[in-house]
Amino acid sequence: MIFRLENIKYKGILNIDDLEIPACMVTCLTGESGSGKTSLLRLLNRMDDPDSGSIYYQDQLLDEFNPIELRRKVTMLSQAPFTLPGTIEENLQIGLELTEREKKDKEELVKALETVQLQKSLDEGAEYLSGGEKQRLALARLLLLNPDVYLLDEPTSALDEEAELTVMGRFLEGVKREKGTVIMITHSKQLADMCAEHRIVLKKAKESDY
Amino acid sequence: MESNGIIDIEFWRLCAAYVFVVILLIIVKWRGITREKQIMLATVRMTVQLILAGYVLTYIFENPHPLLSLGFLCAMALFSIHNIFKQVSHTLNKKIKRIVILSMLSGPMAALFYFNVVVIHFTPWYEPRYFIPIAGMIVGNAMTGVTLALKNLHEGISGNREKVEAMLMLGATPARAVKKYVDAAFDSAVLPTLNNMLGMGIIFLPGMMTGQIISGISPLIAIEYQIAILIGILGSVSLTVVLFIMLSFRAFFTKNAQLSI
Numbered sequence: 001m002i003f004r005l006e007n008i009k010y011k012g013i014l015n016i017d018d019l020e021i022p023a024c025m026v027t028c029l030t031g032e033s034g035s036g037k038t039s040l041l042r043l044l045n046r047m048d049d050p051d052s053g054s055i056y057y058q059d060q061l062l063d064e065f066n067p068i069e070l071r072r073k074v075t076m077l078s079q080a081p082f083t084l085p086g087t088i089e090e091n092l093q094i095g096l097e098l099t100e101r102e103k104k105d106k107e108e109l110v111k112a113l114e115t116v117q118l119q120k121s122l123d124e125g126a127e128y129l130s131g132g133e134k135q136r137l138a139l140a141r142l143l144l145l146n147p148d149v150y151l152l153d154e155p156t157s158a159l160d161e162e163a164e165l166t167v168m169g170r171f172l173e174g175v176k177r178e179k180g181t182v183i184m185i186t187h188s189k190q191l192a193d194m195c196a197e198h199r200i201v202l203k204k205a206k207e208s209d210y
Numbered sequence: 211m212e213s214n215g216i217i218d219i220e221f222w223r224l225c226a227a228y229v230f231v232v233i234l235l236i237i238v239k240w241r242g243i244t245r246e247k248q249i250m251l252a253t254v255r256m257t258v259q260l261i262l263a264g265y266v267l268t269y270i271f272e273n274p275h276p277l278l279s280l281g282f283l284c285a286m287a288l289f290s291i292h293n294i295f296k297q298v299s300h301t302l303n304k305k306i307k308r309i310v311i312l313s314m315l316s317g318p319m320a321a322l323f324y325f326n327v328v329v330i331h332f333t334p335w336y337e338p339r340y341f342i343p344i345a346g347m348i349v350g351n352a353m354t355g356v357t358l359a360l361k362n363l364h365e366g367i368s369g370n371r372e373k374v375e376a377m378l379m380l381g382a383t384p385a386r387a388v389k390k391y392v393d394a395a396f397d398s399a400v401l402p403t404l405n406n407m408l409g410m411g412i413i414f415l416p417g418m419m420t421g422q423i424i425s426g427i428s429p430l431i432a433i434e435y436q437i438a439i440l441i442g443i444l445g446s447v448s449l450t451v452v453l454f455i456m457l458s459f460r461a462f463f464t465k466n467a468q469l470s471i
Contacts, residue, residue: 046466047378047468048468067467067468069381071379071381072381075379075380076380077379078372078379080372080376081376082377095380098377098380098386098387099380099382142380145381
């Protein structure tokens with residue numbers, strides 16, 4: 001198990017007695033809106049801390065990690081990925097620069113774009129990409145960071161169903177080659193059916209639980 | 211009437227200057243702009259504050275004492291801190307307030323003492339005729355700089371919350387995630403002083419220089435002072451704002467590098 005959660009309570013949104021998430025697998029996180037899917041990913045990435053309870057990452061308490069170091073291993077892709085003014089190349093390299101890593105050569109950048117099926121040249125401006133293309137650019141940026149755990153918050157919500165399945169199919173193939181773990185929120189039943197090796201369904205927490 | 215070559219404005223002539231305020235009041239009333247109260251308040255406050263300052267300064271100039279000069283400086287610093295808090299519309303957390311106080315008490319003071327001791331070099335060091343007006347310019351401009359930096363830093367970070375968080379999620383340090391907004395806040399704070407320097411002597415003659423020229427001092431000496439004070443102001447604003455920004459961006463984050471606004 002890569003993550004273990006015990007007696008987690010968070011802002012009246014989450015109330016989890018016990019939850020385990022397996023390593024080197026794709027876990028799909030589903031549930032009605034307001035059930036705390038994004039909140040759970042944010043707790044795993046330490047963007048927030050639970051009100052009570054314990055979270056273990058590789059059998060070590062999450063609180064014991066330096067949050068920045070942890071986020072470089074357990075990396076989250078937000079629902080609204082960012083693009084900066086500049087070329088696609090700059091937007092890919094920025095992830096490495098932000099995390100104080102060596103820049104990658106163009107060949108690797110092109111490979112990452114191919115994996116997410118973004119057929120654009122590296123020197124095109126990133127600002128003019130459509131919503132779906134920006135999501136794919138963000139996925140390619142994440143691939144280049146090669147973290148141990150990928151926390152994906154609806155990574156393909158702006159893509160049509162067909163593109164969603166192909167892009168995620170290739171992306172997950174790439175992650176698995178590197179023995180990565182994926183925890184992904186998705187509203188797409190097809191996507192969950194295609195790639196989930198483990199599923200978590202969250203239900204809205206009741207007031208009486210607090 | 212003239213005294214020492216300077217025209218002493220007669221009382222009724224000074225009162226005549228208020229005609230401009232009356233004209234302004236008529237214009238806003240006519241245009242239906244609801245600003246009468248502020249105009250009246252600003253005029254009355256300016257008048258009362260300056261009359262009081264005139265009497266206080268006369269007393270201090272006639273009885274120079276280090277404690278009086280330092281007391282005046284402290285009052286200016288406290289008033290400027292109060293003004294910064296008042297001008298920023300969003301609520302400030304305690305950490306930021308402490309940083310504003312620390313920056314305003316250290317940046318302008320360091321610049322002021324360097325300027326007085328090394329550049330102008332007057333003795334005694336507390337000579338109020340020099341000490342107080344120079345302190346006013348240095349503290350006042352630092353106050354404007356910190357207000358602009360604070361407003362822009364807050365707007366930059368809170369307006370780009372999603373972007374900042376997206377960078378943190380990837381593993382960026384808080385300093386790197388907000389670098390763009392920190393740089394923009396510094397720019398916004400220092401640019402007015404730089405623009406002021408660019409237009410100096412051509413577009414406008416600054417208050418201090420005008421005052422010296424009117425009081426009969428040669429324009430060549432007046433510009434010496436003006437050049438020195440402008441560079442002093444630039445130094446004070448930059449020093450105070452850099453100190454403020456370096457310390458304050460951290461106040462937007464928790465100890466676990468999470469955004470806290």
